[in-house]
Every structure is written in C-alpha cells, then in structure tokens.
Amino acid sequence: MGGLRSGNGGRTWITILSAAGALALGASAAHAASDYPVIYNWPLAVAATEAGRQPQGANDWSCRPPVEHPDPIVLVPGLSGNSGRDYQAAAPLLANNGYCVFAFDFSERGFESNKDSAAELSQFVDQVLTATGAAKVDLVGHSQGGMMPRYYMKFLGGADKVGTLVGISPINHGTTLFGVATLLQRVAPASQAISERCPACAEDAAGSDFMRELNDGGDTLPGVRYAVIGTRYEEIVTPYQSQFLDGKHVTNILLQDQCRTDFVDHLASSYDSIALQDMLNALDPKHATPPRCTVVLPGVGG
Numbered sequence: 001m002g003g004l005r006s007g008n009g010g011r012t013w014i015t016i017l018s019a020a021g022a023l024a025l026g027a028s029a030a031h032a033a034s035d036y037p038v039i040y041n042w043p044l045a046v047a048a049t050e051a052g053r054q055p056q057g058a059n060d061w062s063c064r065p066p067v068e069h070p071d072p073i074v075l076v077p078g079l080s081g082n083s084g085r086d087y088q089a090a091a092p093l094l095a096n097n098g099y100c101v102f103a104f105d106f107s108e109r110g111f112e113s114n115k116d117s118a119a120e121l122s123q124f125v126d127q128v129l130t131a132t133g134a135a136k137v138d139l140v141g142h143s144q145g146g147m148m149p150r151y152y153m154k155f156l157g158g159a160d161k162v163g164t165l166v167g168i169s170p171i172n173h174g175t176t177l178f179g180v181a182t183l184l185q186r187v188a189p190a191s192q193a194i195s196e197r198c199p200a201c202a203e204d205a206a207g208s209d210f211m212r213e214l215n216d217g218g219d220t221l222p223g224v225r226y227a228v229i230g231t232r233y234e235e236i237v238t239p240y241q242s243q244f245l246d247g248k249h250v251t252n253i254l255l256q257d258q259c260r261t262d263f264v265d266h267l268a269s270s271y272d273s274i275a276l277q278d279m280l281n282a283l284d285p286k287h288a289t290p291p292r293c294t295v296v297l298p299g300v301g302g
Contacts, residue, residue: 055083055092082110086142102128113199177238
C-alpha cells in the first residue's frame with residue numbers, strides 16, 4: 001500500500017479517516033448511553049438487588065453533564081435506604097436518556113431519622129456537584145425518598161442546589177396507614193418502641209412532630225420546581241391525597257387520571273412505565289411526551 005502520501009490524495013485519506021474516527025467515537029458514545037436494560041418489574045428488581053446487582057447507569061463519577069441535561073440526577077430511595085430496590089428501572093432509563101445519574105444509598109442505616117438521612121443526602125449532593133462541576137442537581141425520590149429531600153432543602157441549605165424535585169408516591173404529609181399509625185401514636189409504649197427501633201417510621205406518620213415541622217409554613221420553596229406522581233391504589237400512604245403538594249411551581253399527577261389501566265400500588269410505583277415517563281417529562285418539560293397507556297399491575301409494575 002506504500003502508506004499515506006502528501007498532496008491532495010493524502011489530505012483526502014486523512015479527511016476520510018478523521019471522519020470515520022469521529023463517527024466511530026460518536027457511535028461508541030451513543031451505544032454506551034443507550035444500552036442499559038430497564039427492568040419494569042418490581043419483584044425481578046428486588047431479586048436482582050438481592051443478588052448484588054447495582055442500578056445500571058448510576059454512579060459513574062467520571063460522567064459530565066451534557067448541555068441538554070446540565071443538572072445531574074440524584075436518586076433518593078425510600079425507607080430502608082436501598083437504591084437498588086427502587087431504581088433498577090429509573091437509573092438505566094435516565095442514563096439512556098443522556099443524564100448523569102447518581103444513586104444515594106444508606107441501606108446500612110435505612111431506618112434512621114429523616115433528619116440524619118437528609119444530612120447524609122446533603123453530603124452526597126455536594127460530592128456530585130464537585131465531581132460533575134454542575135451548579136445544581138435534580139432529585140428523584142420514591143416514597144420516603146420523595147419527601148425527605150424537602151427537609152434537606154428547607155433546613156440544610158439544599159434549596160439553592162436543587163432545580164427540580166420529582167416524588168414518586170412520596171409521603172409528603174405523612175400516612176395514617178389506614179388508621180394504624182394514628183392509633184399507635186396514641187399508645188405511648190407502642191409509639192416509644194417504634195421511635196427507638198425505626199425513627200423514620202415514627203416520623204413518617206401523619207401528625208408526627210417531624211411532619212408538622214416539615215410542612216409548617218407551606219409545602220414548597222422558591223426557586224425549586226416540584227412534580228408529584230401518585231397512585232390512587234395506595235397501601236402505604238393513606239389517604240392517597242397526602243402525597244400531593246400545594247404551592248407554586250408544583251405539578252401533581254394522579255396516574256389513574258392519565259390511564260385507567262394503571263393499577264400500580266405504592267411498592268411497585270417506581271417500576272411503572274407511565275410514572276417514569278412522567279418523571280422524564282418533569283425533568284425536561286420542553287421535550288415532554290405523553291405517556292403511553294398500558295396495563296400496569298399492582299406489586300409488579302409494567
């Protein structure tokens with residue numbers, strides 16, 4: 001072949017090879033950003049987590065946010081602090097859509113006070129901002145994880161570091177747990193035992209000191225956009241209306257108002273493809289796409 005020669009022919013080959021290299025790099029980047037499997041099935045996700053699978057697409061500390069999505073996403077788990085159980089669908093879906101994704105996990109201390117979890121979330125957000133060079137993050141939380149960041153924003157200086165908070169089945173105003181939580185609060189020995197063994201459980205009850213402190217003065221803070229995605233078929237947050245927020249820059253979505261075939265419950269709601277499309281829309285409202293209605297099963301997702 002004699003190698004590349006100078007002149008027009010050499011320049012032509014260099015141009016072709018440079019273009020081919022750029023295409024190859026582009027194809028590689030696109031491939032890497034769109035290949036994570038998304039598990040729309042809560043029991044399979046729990047099984048995968050128990051087998052040691054981490055949320056795919058999350059916690060790549062070399063990720064740099066693209067211009068299209070300048071705010072990295074921090075996923076906040078519910079009670080138990082286990083991001084794997086909540087985000088085997090959301091993490092890869094967000095990564096596939098071009099976001100830098102980070103999963104906050106505190107499963108070793110999952111039943112600790114929301115105040116302690118919020119302090120740890122604050123540290124984690126600062127780590128994400130330092131690593132990515134971003135000015136703000138967007139938060140996505142399931143259940144308690146959709147509520148606890150509000151404490152971080154209200155009392156720990158987080159409001160200036162958060163652009164959007166998306167809550168999927170969040171415990172924003174506490175739960176009566178069909179009256180059980182309310183009853184236990186009135187029985188001193190039971191209330192004390194719960195507070196000692198699971199501080200977060202006691203705080204998540206409607207009417208708790210924590211809930212009163214959190215919601216006193218209003219549900220929202222200036223400068224933050226909020227989206228709440230809730231289901232009518234709640235077995236944890238009762239009444240189901242207590243999921244939703246009042247205030248400016250709030251979008252409340254009841255899944256069954258969108259799709260009659262969505263029967264998802266609390267536990268599987270972060271594996272509901274309809275809810276996750278609502279999540280994507282809330283994070284990028286300029287490119288929102290209506291969810292496709294499909295059958296979503298309680299305890300499973302889909």
